[in-house]
Amino acid sequence: MRDCVVVGGGVAGVAAALAAADRGWRPLLLERGPVLGGMARSHPDRQLGGELDCGQHVVLACCTEHRALLRRLGTDHLVPLAPRLDVLVVDERGRRARLGESPLAAPLHLGPALVRMPFLGHRDRLAIAGAVLRLRTVRDLDRLDGVDLATWLGAAARGPRRRAFWDLVTIATCNLTTAEVSAAVGAFVLREGFLLRRGAAAIGVPRAGLSRLLEPAAAVLAARGGEVRLGAAADRVLVEDGAVRGVRTAAGEVIPAARVIVAGPPALLARVAPEVAAEPVLAPAQRLDVTPILNLVLRFDRPVLDAPLLAVWDSPLQWLFSRSRLCGEAGDGETVVCSLSAATELADLPGEKVRDRLLPHLQAAQPRSGAASLIGWHVTRERAATASLRPGTAALRLGPATPVTGLALAGSWTATGWPVTMEGAARSGRAAVEHLVATQRWSHARTRGIVCLPTGTRPVTTEIAT
Ligand SMILES: Cc1cc2nc3c(=O)[nH]c(=O)nc-3n(C[C@H](O)[C@H](O)[C@H](O)COP(=O)(O)OP(=O)(O)OC[C@H]3O[C@@H](n4cnc5c(N)ncnc54)[C@H](O)[C@@H]3O)c2cc1C
Known part of the structure; x- marks a missing residue:
């Protein structure tokens, strides 16, 4: 019997497997593809030479959990962070600017760059500065999920120049334009990366193919009694009497397991555990575009x-x-x-x-x-x-919990509070393991006379005198 099987060897699955090993479990990580990485993978570029990523990736200094993951794997040096945000911005008419930090305290650190941007007029800068103050002070970002960021920014995002300013960040970080992304997600990114702390938006660009960043996971896990299997697709998560029993692979092998983490997009859950994915508390995730x-x-x-x-x-x-x-x-x-x-x-x-x-x-x-x-x-x-984290999608992002005992979810799409990034994926992997540990304590507690009342997907515990 395996302590824990992780299905999916993307960033979320690797993070989950490492967190499981930290708990003393001996995880088995099943990855369908020939390399680790999932949406952040690479392979040799036979045509042009070097390594071809499935798409260029960058991280920001505020992506601390992803950074910790790479440090753990000894590959953080392959994604060196710039000392501070300092990017050349050009346009198609030959104008140039530097989007860079000054030594001033946040959020004024970006003020001089804003003032010097030749693409903006004086009134644009004032409108944007007003929005920065609003973004700094807004409370309870979750409440903003009903509208898109452009609508929430109002006059500060009106017109092509102002829209282009915000799009510079939102398209790259949220994979949606300012007019498309949920204001809750867009405002989170702008605050976390650009407005709360100096240095948070310093950019790290991988200096090697993306799969190389995660490659050492196999050795790190093996040293803790775990295992990574590449080219090993899961076919079904096995569930009986409301509890997980293991995983059947596409090759037909049945792997009994006490815990399973499905680490990938909602479509992966629907493929390997269709009945579970159809449960009313989980089904909304399948509507995420x-x-x-x-x-x-x-x-x-x-x-x-x-x-x-x-x-x-x-x-x-x-x-x-x-x-x-x-x-x-x-x-x-x-x-x-x-x-x-x-x-x-x-x-x-x-x-x-x-x-x-x-x-x-x-x-x-x-x-x-x-x-x-x-x-x-x-x-x-x-x-x-x-x-696509458009307005109204916060309710479609689930936590790690499922109605099946011993089964947890991870993946960058889950409700980590972060946009759908490697940072979100890394956080989700750890959250899935923490959830399994908490629910394990919960069932131990039940045997010791503590009443537990699951409400929705979040177990609530109420202690009674015994
Ligand atoms: C082109 C591109 C550019 C991006 N740019 C950035 C960026 O600059 N910065 C950033 O932070 N994020 C970026 N992202 C997003 C980021 O890559 C993803 O959010 C993150 O890597 C997702 O990780 P995950 O582990 O949640 O899911 P995935 O990466 O999707 O991992 C799921 C894994 O499960 C495996 N799998 C599927 N089915 C099975 C099965 N049946 N059995 C076993 N394994 C299975 C898949 O092969 C895959 O490896 C980008 C994404 C893309 C595609």
């Missing part, structure tokens, strides 16, 4: 970008990364990754159309690319990249 992310990867014969990482103001290009410079790739050329979030419009276009649509924008924003030869390219596409 998804938003695609595309990456256009371009190999030029010479350097074309003005910085290893830059943002393009009010442009479909959004954010540009030099894989060559960030990952230390050899050769004279430059591999440029155009990271295209909230990419619903591009999702079904053939790769050639995506390339042809974006190349003129790149030439306008980074003119050196116009003089360079394109020697290779491809498009990566994740149609279900993240859950």
Whole structure:
């Protein structure tokens, strides 16, 4: 009998397995694919060389749980954090600015950058500064889930220039525009990353393929009696009399287990435990929609970008990364990754159309690319990249609890308080284990004369005199 089986080897599953090992359990992690990472995975780029991520990822300094996970695996040095937020922002008309922190205390630390932004007028800056003060003081963010962020910001997000300002952050962090994202989620990101503390938005860009960040998990878990199995899909979570009994793999092996954590999107739960997913307290999660992310990867014969990482103001290009410079790739050329979030419009276009649509924008924003030869390219596409946290979706994000004893949920879509990111995934993995520990205490307590009343998915305990 296994102490704990984790289904899914993305960030959430790895975090769950490590947290389980910390409890003295010997977890078995089942991953369907050939590598760990899930939505944050990579494989060798046979066409252009180096490693190809399923999509460019970045983290911010405020993503502390993900950072702790990498530290634990000894790979945090592969995602070095910049000392502070300091990003080149260009537009397609040749204007340039630096989105950077000054030594002033938060939220004034971003004030000088705002004042110097050439893309904004004086009245835009005043409106945005007013919204920053509102964002700083707003209480109970959950109450904002009924509206989108643009509506909540009101005049501060009115007009294309102001909208472009907020979109610079919301599209990259929430995978939705300011007009689409729930105000609760958007306001959380802006506060946590940009307004509450200096240094919180310092950017970390992986210097290696994403799967390498999680690779050591197999050895770390093995040292604690655990195991990682790659290419091992779970077919069914086995449930009997309201309690989890184990997992049956796609190869037909039955693995008895005292605890199971399903760590992945709601669709994974529906696949491996359809009856459980259909339970009234869990079924709403299946209504969470998804938003695609595309990456256009371009190999030029010479350097074309003005910085290893830059943002393009009010442009479909959004954010540009030099894989060559960030990952230390050899050769004279430059591999440029155009990271295209909230990419619903591009999702079904053939790769050639995506390339042809974006190349003129790149030439306008980074003119050196116009003089360079394109020697290779491809498009990566994740149609279900993240859950779409539009207004009203807070109720669709579940906690780790399920009505089945010993079965818990993890995944970046769950109710971690964070947007659908690696940070959310890392937090969810730990939360799933903490939930299993708490409910285990709960059933031990029951045998000692403590009455426990499960209400919905959150067990409530009431102690009585014995
Ligand atoms: C292109 C792109 C760019 C992104 N950019 C960022 C970013 O910059 N910063 C950031 O923080 N986040 C970013 N994200 C989001 C982030 O990658 C995800 O939110 C996070 O990695 C999800 O982790 P997870 O473990 O919850 O789920 P997943 O990564 O989906 O993991 C689920 C795992 O379960 C496995 N699986 C499925 N079925 C089975 C089965 N039957 N049996 C066993 N295993 C199974 C899958 O193969 C997968 O490995 C991005 C996502 C994408 C797609």
